[in-house]
Amino acid sequence: MITTVKPRYFNIFHRFTLSLVPGLLIATSLTLVGCTQESQKATNQSAASNVSDTKIKTKVLHMGYQQAGDLIRVTKVLEKRLEPLGVKVEWAQFAQGPQLMEAMNVGKIDLGSVGETPPIFAQAAGAQIVYVVGKQNNGRKxxxxxxxxxxxxxxxxxxxxxxxxxxxxxxxxxxxxxxxxxxxxxxxxxxxxxxxxxxxxxxxxxxxxxxxxxxxxxxxxxxxxxxxxxxxAEGLDSPGGYYIAGKQFAIDNPELLRIVIEEMDKIERWAEAHPKETAKLIAPEQKLPPDVMELVISRRGYGLTPISPDLIKKQQRVADYFHQNGLLPKPLNVQEAMLTPEQYAAINPPSISQK
Structure with missing residues (x-):
């Protein structure tokens, strides 16, 4: 089920921001299917044989995505991987990162992708969130x-x-x-x-x-x-974007997050190697001409980055910058929105852990 959620402007994060600053591809291409069909079949068979052993506590994964779209949703790789485990995937669309963060704060979604800034303001507003994995961003878009x-x-x-x-x-x-x-x-x-x-x-x-x-x-x-x-935005010191999760959801479902990160990493690698096919997949969802979508794909950042001390340090620098500019009322410790090293080890598949 795909739910479109309209933005609400007088929400907790909007009010919080205003108080700080006055005035404030459902169808998979034949190429993708051909490349992944056999491995996906084997994965699903293996998953089905281990359903009784899974430690996944939820039966529905609520994913949020922004108006700009999400390749993971379009290709349905999560649905294919999680169905044998008895887990459904439901999607909700949001105008931008702040609206997605608000929905996570009130428990409407479990996991979603945003830039470096929304989780900082969300944490400052009291949202119980955690950084799950980083995303590459070259600033060109x-x-x-x-x-x-x-x-x-x-x-x-x-x-x-x-x-x-x-x-x-x-x-x-x-x-x-x-x-x-x-x-x-x-x-x-x-x-x-x-x-x-x-x-x-x-x-x-x-x-x-x-x-x-x-x-x-x-x-x-x-x-x-x-x-x-x-x-x-090229050349600025942004650490990139992130997949953010509700804190309790992440603590309760490390095995599910490991599967999701693994599938996201696979499709990211495929998309980087197949830009034209990727554009064709997403264009119908965006209702954009192929040439526009190809431009979007050509400057999209690819790849996932594990949460590391260096990445935490970079994100802390962003939070400090907002405080120094009077946009946060007090210093923010982003470490408080991080999992423990042991918890990150549990959710990071080998393809991510080795980076």
Whole structure:
């Protein structure tokens, strides 16, 4: 079952953010099937023979994904792997990371993918979450954009301008870092928080002067000739994104998480090696032309990264940066949203553990 959840703007994370900053492919391609059919069959047979021995406590895995889509959902690899274990997979769609985090906080989803920023604000708001595994992000799919005929020529010209993005999303950290690099402060811009799914049409109609956004919205605007990029997020010190889980769910279901991470890693490796096939799989779901989807796939980051002391240190640096800029009321210890080394060892398959 796929459930589309509309964003609610006066939610716990939105209210939290406002209080800190005033004003705040269902069908699998023949190629994929051909590559994985035999191994999947063997996996399912093995799983079925061990159903009685499984330590999985849940019968339904509630997965959240963002409007930009999710290759894992489209290919149904989780459903194929978990069905023999008696576990169903249900999906819910969200406008962006902050909305996904809110749903996790109230127990509507168990696991979902977000950028580096949403879990920081979620933890600060009291959400009981844990980082499960990291995701690669090269920064190429995010940009500060203006209309083609805009008089704004560089990030330095943003002083005094209205800048639109979703607060507490990855774009929030991006604009902070970009402003700093240009010698500006957060207080130098007029911030308006609007989710990408809503801001997209307004920007294309010329109603938004500066937009901090990402794919697929950015790629669509580029192909329509409606955007000029001031800079991308390449070169910034973002640690990337993460799969985040409800804390108790992660503690109770290490075996399930290990299976899920293993399947995610497999499909990531396949997608990196088959970009055109990947684009064809996702395009119908996104309702985007093939050339737009190919652009999205061409700059997508691939690969999962185990949670390590180095990655925790990088994420802590992001949290500290928000606090230093007055966007968090007190210092945040991201270690409190981490599992123990022993728990990470239990959920990381060999393909991830060896990285």
């Amino acid at each position: 995010s940009a500060i954009a203006v209309p083609p005929d805009s008089p704004i020529k560089s990030v330095k010209d943003l002083k005094g301008q209205k800048v639109v993005f979703q607060k507490a999303s990855a774009s929030h950290y991006f604009i902070l870092r970009a402003l700093e690099d240009a010698g500006l402060k957060y207080s130098d811009i007029q911030v308006q928080s609007i989710p990408n799914v809503e801001a997209s049409s307004a920007f294309l109609e010329g109603k938004i002067p500066v937009w901090v956004t990402g794919d697929p919205h950015l790629a669509r605007a580029e192909k329509l000739g409606k955007v000029r990029i001031l800079r991308t």
